[in-house]
Structures are given as C-alpha cells and as structure tokens.
Amino acid sequence: MTDRTIGYIVGSISSTSINRKLAKALERLAPEGTTLVEIPIKDLPFYSVDHDGAFPQVAVDFKQAIADVDGVIIVTPEYSRSIPGVLKNALDWAARPYGQGSFDGKPTAVIGTSGSGIGTAAAQQHLKAVLSHFNAPTLGQPEGYVQSTPGLFSEDGEVSNDETAGFLVGYLEAFNALVDRYAKVSASL
Ligand SMILES: Cc1cc2nc3c(=O)[nH]c(=O)nc-3n(C[C@H](O)[C@H](O)[C@H](O)COP(=O)(O)O)c2cc1C
Numbered sequence: 001m002t003d004r005t006i007g008y009i010v011g012s013i014s015s016t017s018i019n020r021k022l023a024k025a026l027e028r029l030a031p032e033g034t035t036l037v038e039i040p041i042k043d044l045p046f047y048s049v050d051h052d053g054a055f056p057q058v059a060v061d062f063k064q065a066i067a068d069v070d071g072v073i074i075v076t077p078e079y080s081r082s083i084p085g086v087l088k089n090a091l092d093w094a095a096r097p098y099g100q101g102s103f104d105g106k107p108t109a110v111i112g113t114s115g116s117g118i119g120t121a122a123a124q125q126h127l128k129a130v131l132s133h134f135n136a137p138t139l140g141q142p143e144g145y146v147q148s149t150p151g152l153f154s155e156d157g158e159v160s161n162d163e164t165a166g167f168l169v170g171y172l173e174a175f176n177a178l179v180d181r182y183a184k185v186s187a188s189l
Contacts (some may be wrong), residue, residue: 004179006030007039007069011076011087011112011123018148022113023075024157029168034176039065039072041090052097059093063102066094071107071179078114078123083130091130103134107182109175111144119147137182139175142167 008026012019027036043058051059066072076087094102110127112120124144131138146167151160159165 002180002183003033003035004070004176005035005037005068006071006073006175006179007065008036008073008075009039009041009087009090011041011074011084013042013086017077018113018115018153019075019077021153021155021157022111022146022148023073024155025153025159025165025168026073026075026111026157026172028157029159029165030172031169031176034172036073037065037069039069041086044090044093047089047092047096049096055093055097062090062093063100066102066106070183071109071175072103073109073111073175074127076110076112076120076123076127078112078116078120081122082126083123087127088130091134095134101134103131103136105182105186106136107139107175107179108136109139109144109171109178111146111171113146113148115148117147119145121145137178139178142171142174144171 008023010017010020010023030036044062045056076083108131110124112124114120128138152164153159
C-alpha cells in the first residue's frame with residue numbers, strides 16, 4: 001500500500017470554526033496509510049509584491065509545507081458568496097514569487113461546510129477557478145458540500161451522522177486515487 005501525507009488548509013481563523021471541525025473529522029477518518037497534517041495560514045501577513053525579494057520565514061514555511069505533502073485539501077467556509085479573505089491571502093503567498101507557484105501540479109481537493117442548504121458551493125467554484133489558474137489538478141467528484149447541523153461534528157472531529165461519515169470516507173478515497181494517479185505520472189516522467 002502507498003503511504004501518503006495530505007496537507008489541509010482551513011479557510012477560517014474563527015476559534016469556533018465548523019470547517020476546522022470538518023477538517024478534524026477528515027483527519028480522524030483518513031484511510032490507513034494516509035496521514036492528514038494541517039498547513040496553517042493564520043500567521044501569514046498580508047501579501048504584497050514588496051515581499052517578493054525576501055519572503056518572511058512564515059511564508060517560506062508555508063510554501064515548504066505545501067511542497068512537502070502529496071496533496072492538499074482546502075476546507076473552507078463561504079464568505080459573501082466567495083472564499084474568505086484570509087484564504088485568498090494565503091493563496092496569493094502560494095502563487096509567488098512569480099514562476100515559483102506552490103500549487104503547480106499539486107493534487108488538490110476542496111470541501112466546506114455551512115449551515116446553509118447550498119453550503120459553500122459558490123466559494124468552492126471560485127476556489128476551483130483559482131486552483132485551475134495555478135495548474136493544480138483538482139478533484140471533480142464527489143463535490144464536497146456538507147451542510148452543518150448542530151452537533152454534527154464534535155470539537156475533535158467525531159461525526160454523529162453515519163451517512164456524513166461514509167460520504168467523507170468516500171471523498172478521501174477519491175482524493176487518494178487522484179493523488180496516486182499524479183504520483184504515477186510524475187514517476188514515469
Ligand atoms: C462575513 C461572513 C460572510 C458569510 N457569507 C456566507 C455565504 O456567502 N454563504 C454561506 O453559506 N454562509 C455565509 N456565512 C456564514 C458562514 O457559513 C458561517 O459563519 C460559518 O460558520 C463560517 O464557517 P466557520 O465556522 O468555519 O468559520 C458568512 C459568514 C460571515 C462571517
């Protein structure tokens with residue numbers, strides 16, 4: 001069996017984030033041989049081209065963390081029908097310096113939860129457009145729209161609904177298949 005390390009980015013810095021709980025659930029449900037590790041974004045300053053000559057250590061570490069994993073899952077809420085500013089800021093750091101995009105060829109998946117019935121669909125479409133521009137292969141199916149209800153996720157990622165837990169396991173397996181496909185392609189080059 002192939003061992004994989006998958007990074008995840010939480011697009012919310014809220015101390016009560018339901019998307020962080022969803023990320024914890026993914027961590028808990030990861031198939032054998034797959035380890036999920038967080039790639040934190042909350043300490044990144046605002047990106048500016050002024051930094052391109054000398055990235056701050058926190059941004060260097062952020063880009064290295066993406067380089068070190070086999071794939072990245074972005075777990076994000078929707079803000080104002082798009083992605084939260086903190087996440088866009090992190091993606092801009094990942095995109096630069098010019099020609100050194102961290103997501104070039106990196107398998108990615110997006111998922112998110114909201115109390116709304118169409119939870120995070122608009123944000124995920126915007127995010128997929130950004131990832132496509134980065135030349136990141138992105139999981140198309142299953143789509144990761146998870147409607148939160150009170151008590152669905154515990155703080156440390158227990159899932160109270162079996163159907164949701166089963167969906168998340170299937171989602172992780174589908175992403176592993178994408179990661180493995182790209183690993184094989186790069187090995188054959
Ligand atoms: C500024 C702001 C904008 C929001 N816009 C949306 C939205 O467009 N669509 C949506 O489903 N929820 C929206 N919400 C509600 C969030 O889904 C909800 O606050 C959720 O708990 C945020 O995720 P988090 O708990 O992981 O931070 C918004 C919340 C905030 C604070």
